[in-house]
Amino acid sequence: MSISAFENFYTEWLEEMKHRFKRLRAALQQTSFVEEEGIFNLVQSCHSHYHMYMSEKIRLCKEDLSFVIAGMWRSPFEASFLWIGGWRPTTAIVLAYSLMGTQIEGELQKLLQGIELPSMAALSAKQLSMIDALQQKLRESEDSLSNRLAILQMLFADQQMAKAAAANPPPSESNDFSDFREAMEPKLASLRDIFAEAEQLRGETIQEMLRILRPIQAGQYALAAYEMTMAVQKLGDKREGRAQLQALVHVSRSNIRELASQGNVDLLTKALQSGLDPSETDYDGRTPLDSGTELCKAAAIGNNAYLSRLAKYGVDPNVSDYGKPTPLHAAAAGGNTEAAQVLVKEGADVLAKDRHGYSPLDEAKVSDDSVAIEFLENEVYKRQSAEAHMSSHFPTQAE
Structure with missing residues (x-):
């Protein structure tokens, strides 16, 4: 799954999740008798939908690890609270205790009267013992993963990386990153393993909490987690929107x-x-x-529909951005073969050079995308063959 495809998936997934939690909220707010079986089914529906999101994250991790680890589809405000690509599992325990405390304050009178309550305020001694045991287990697992990540980050600058950095010509002046890719691959493989284990731990934490809690408690717990997530998301959007505008106006x-x-x-x-x-x-x-920027941006993220619309309305596919890379350079650098195909079909020059002298094919080789490389190599061959044919039939004046 590409980054743009995941972002589209996330938008649709989030809308469906909002719909499911709206149904759960309505069921919990009923003034009449709340059917536990119905609440249980709604909670399981939300859980299965969340599991789909986790599966897509793990799948995308194999294609773009940094995008997932950094949570780049989230606002920076949200991402600042993440732990190895997601929420820290022990947060689930803190939330359970917090809900219990806030609900006890509101229902203390009923509890003192011995009235049986189905809410988080009435967690039993057995439930609390199970939650405490889960917390201890999670702390050990989190510490293990955090230590492994710290070691991996520390060993980033090992001898193999230092040797690659000392190459001649230096990386800052070269288009060949093969040594760096070779040095990075075992580190990326280790990081993928750490992320996958962290994601698995998050999934196990949810399953264990839902097993410990009674249906209505689980419904209240899941709804609180969802609302907290939505609040942080909205707060992040507003904070960064204002800051961005203020910064731009200031500059x-x-x-x-x-x-x-x-x-x-x-x-x-x-x-x-x-x-x-x-x-x-x-x-x-x-x-x-600036049309060049728009084309380059659409090509870079693989927004082929927008790319086609721009071409349809007459935007030159060879228009360059201020750094002189063309949209085809951007598509090749991002490994977006479909975008490259659209641009070539619309007349993009496969032999165009940016200000550093790099062609779209050079960019594809840097991104190491075999499909994009094969497509552009074929297009370059066809272009060069055509030029050679023309030259043979129409010799230059000097000849």
Whole structure:
């Protein structure tokens, strides 16, 4: 699964999860007798849907590990609270105790009267003992994974990496990263294992908590976890949206290119209302609607539908960004073969060079995508064969 495909999956998955938790919330808020079997089925429905998300993360991890570990589809505010690509399992224990404490405050009178309650306030001694045992187990597992990650991070700068960094020409001036890829592969393999074990531990924690809790308790617990997640997500969006706008206005009140290139309609509207001029250019002479940037961005993330629309409306597929890479360079660098095919079909030059002298094929080789490499090699061969044929039939003036 590509990054763009995962982001689309996540958006659809989240909408479905919202729908399932809405049903669970409605069931828990019923004033009449709450049927435990119905609550149990709703909780299991939410759990199975969450398991789908975990499976897709593990699948994507094999293709783009850093994207998953860093949680790059989340806001930076959300990602700052992550532990090895997700939530820390012992957080689940803290949430259980926190819910118990807050509910006891509201239902203390009933508890003192001996009224039986199905809520988190009425966790039994046996349940508390099981939760405590789970907490001890999770702490040991988390410490083990955290120590392995710390060792891996420390050994990042080992002799093999140092040797690759001392190559001639140096990596900063070379397009050959084969030595670095070779040095990094065992580290990435270890990091994948650590992430997979962390994700498995998260899954086991959910299953164990749902086994310990009674259906209504499990429903309250799951709903609280969901609402807490949604609150952090929304808070992150608002915090970073305001900070981003303030930073852009502070840097330049006469240039809104950054907002336009990000496609952020909400912030763009606010920026225009604040008096920023959409017709003014930046220091490179670019306007907010620089078509080369849009094409390059669409090609880089594999947004083929948008790419096709831009080409359809006459945007030149060979237009370059300010650094002179063409959209085909961006598609090749991202290993987006379908985007490359769309661009070549629309007339993109497979022999184009960026300011460093690199061709799209060079970029594909750096990304080490065999499909993109094969496609571009074929296109380069066809282009060179055609030029050789033309040269043989129409010799130059010197000849």
